[in-house]
Amino acid sequence: MSEFVLHSMMTQSRSFWQSSENDAQRERVGVVALVLALHAGLGLAWMMAPEQPAQVIKEMSVSIAMEQAPVVEEKPEPPPPKPQPKVEKTEKPIPMPEIREVAEQTPQVVPVSAAPPPPAAASPPVSTVAAPVSDTEPDFKASYLKNPRPAYPMVARKMGWEGRVILNVEVLAEGACGGVNVFRSSGREVLDNAAISTVKSWRFTPARHAGRAVTQWFKVPINFSLEDSEA
Numbered sequence: 316m317s318e319f320v321l322h323s324m325m326t327q328s329r330s331f332w333q334s335s336e337n338d339a340q341r342e343r344v345g346v347v348a349l350v351l352a353l354h355a356g357l358g359l360a361w362m363m364a365p366e367q368p369a370q371v372i373k374e375m376s377v378s379i380a381m382e383q384a385p386v387v388e389e390k391p392e393p394p395p396p397k398p399q400p401k402v403e404k405t406e407k408p409i410p411m412p413e414i415r416e417v418a419e420q421t422p423q424v425v426p427v428s429a430a431p432p433p434p435a436a437a438s439p440p441v442s443t444v445a446a447p448v449s450d451t452e453p454d455f456k457a458s459y460l461k462n463p464r465p466a467y468p469m470v471a472r473k474m475g476w477e478g479r480v481i482l483n484v485e486v487l488a489e490g491a492c493g494g495v496n497v498f499r500s501s502g503r504e505v506l507d508n509a510a511i512s513t514v515k516s517w518r519f520t521p522a523r524h525a526g527r528a529v530t531q532w533f534k535v536p537i538n539f540s541l542e543d544s545e546a
Contacts, residue, residue, distance in 0.1 A: 453486035453533050454520040465513035465537055468505045475541065476503045480510045482535045486519040488528040498534055510537040 455462055471477075478501025485493030495511050514535060522531040 449523075450525070451520075451523045453484075453522045453531055455517055455535060457520050460518050460520070462517040463513065465509050465539070467539060467541075468509050471503060471505050471509075471539065472541065476506065477539055477541060478502050478506050479536060479538050480507050482510060482514055482537065483532055484514060484519075484535045485530065485532050486521055487530050488521050490519050490521050492517055492519065493530070501539065506539045509539075513537075 479499075480497065480501040481499040483494075483496050483498045485495070487493050492515050495514055497507050497511070500507055501510075514537070521528040522533075523529065
């Protein structure tokens with residue numbers, strides 16, 4: 316019984332698939348026939364359409380009027396004038412007046428010799444040798460100045476500080492000290508200040524230029540040494 320059922324089911328499914336395949340083929344054939352009919356209709360319509368008249372192209376003729384240049388008539392040149400014969404004129408000579416030579420008598424001048432001037436007295440030669448003038452620089456080491464040495468600061472002595480300071484000193488024309496500043500420090504401000512305060516009270520031999528005392532700046536070195544101060 317079951318085999319019969321299975322057999323019937325299989326036959327039904329085969330008939331269903333065959334019918335579906337036939338329907339698909341029919342649809343394809345119908346679509347192809349429809350496409351062919353459309354193409355045939357379009358071809359017939361194109362063949363039956365009336366021909367359009369050909370467009371006639373009208374040609375335009377353009378004429379250009381060229382202006383003619385005015386014609387200038389050349390006039391013939393007149394013939395050259397005939398040369399006229401030259402007429403020679405004879406001039407009568409003009410009589411010249413007679414010129415008589417007149418001898419002018421000029422008086423003779425006798426030269427007079429002038430007396431020579433008396434010889435001038437010879438003046439004695441004047442000597443123009445000037446005395447030599449020497450220029451000098453300021454000085455603080457003269458024996459008569461007696462400038463004191465800078466006092467060694469107690470703090471620098473205890474700390475064992477030593478050094479060399481160079482000061483810029485202005486020496487006035489009268490020998491007194493003007494401005495003072497540090498040119499090169501000793502490395503210790505205490506030693507620099509001690510040197511400045513001492514040099515301000517010094518006396519100097521002023522500089523001289525052309526024999527006159529002038530104000531001038533110069534450098535003064537001062538050494539701070541514990542050995543020199545103990546001695």
